Amino acid sequence: MLLLLAAFALILGSALGSFANVVVIRLKEKESLWGRSHCVHCHRNLCTSDLVPIFSWVCLGGKCRMCRKPIHWQYPAVEFVMAILTLVAVLRHAFEGPMGAWAIGFEILLSFVLVVITAFDLRWKLVPMEFVLGSTILLAAYRILLGFSALQLVLGALVIGILLGMLVFASRGMMMGEGDPFVGLLMGAVLGFPLSLLGLLIAFIIGGSVAAALLIERVVTRKTEVAFVPFLAAGTLIAFWWSQPLEVLLRYAIG
Ligand SMILES: [Zn+2]
Structure with a gap:
């Protein structure tokens, strides 16, 4: 079976x-x-x-x-x-x-x-914006139908979207592209607040390790544009898969 x-x-x-x-x-x-x-x-x-x-x-x-x-x-x-x-x-x-x-x-x-x-x-090295925004709305609506709090999802989307938007602005697009904050909206709208923060942390840890490895192996230089969406996607999925144990951990950490 x-x-x-x-x-x-x-x-x-x-x-x-x-x-x-x-x-x-x-x-x-x-x-x-x-x-x-x-x-x-x-x-x-x-x-x-x-x-x-x-x-x-x-x-x-x-x-x-x-x-x-x-x-x-x-x-x-x-x-x-x-x-x-x-x-x-x-x-x-x-x-x-x-x-x-x-x-x-x-x-x-x-x-x-x-x-x-x-x-x-x-x-x-591009983000299909309309596809991302349409999918964000669809996925958030689906999660709300499954019983997830709409407020948490909206909050998650805003926090991650704004955080990544500020990073793009502060680094003048050097750290990531202008499409990445939109993928951040998607991540936040799927994971909700505060789990989305952990998803983002996982994305940065994996992305940072891969970028460091590529630099050491001289596959890329400091000026090469490295796609960030794969790491945001991985962070979203990993946090989603382990949402229950991660949420318990998070609750302990916050007190
Ligand atoms: Zn052919």
Whole structure:
């Protein structure tokens, strides 16, 4: 039963990853979501066997079947990550009864949004603002329907959004880009106050460690723009997964 459920989650997740890839590309190209998928180099339509998540990319050796030009690593990476995150969401809430289904739905939606903006920022060092703002409202509304306090969510969004906005202003965009505060709004509206502060702290710890490692290995210099959305996304997910133990800890810390 558990194996069957896990297999189903992985298949569903990789299919959602495929869709996330479409959303990433169409957000950049400002195309409609409903056209047929095509190769970005030769513009020929892809056939069904080219569209199997992960496997198609591996079987084709990462190249287009027709023009043999490379297919970006974004495709298999997004499909793989989305498959794993969907598996995690399903396994976390599969045995919670009817409310579990709603919780799974929320977690998959959250993962989808975070994966899309992470891939977008890694590729183009940009944040798709309208997509982020729309998703923030959708995710906050979903959480409120699940019984979370609206006041906490609004407070969380404002605190993280303003904090990151001040950082961008103070560092004149050197520390992070002007799109990052909008992702901060999303983080705050998902985690609420005060958990969002811990999410932000986790993002800074992971981001700082990765940036330091990249500097030491000379992969980047001090002037290289490092995408910050992946760390905000990781901080959001980690704080969300461990929200209950973290909240207990936080309550102790505050007294
Ligand atoms: Zn092609």
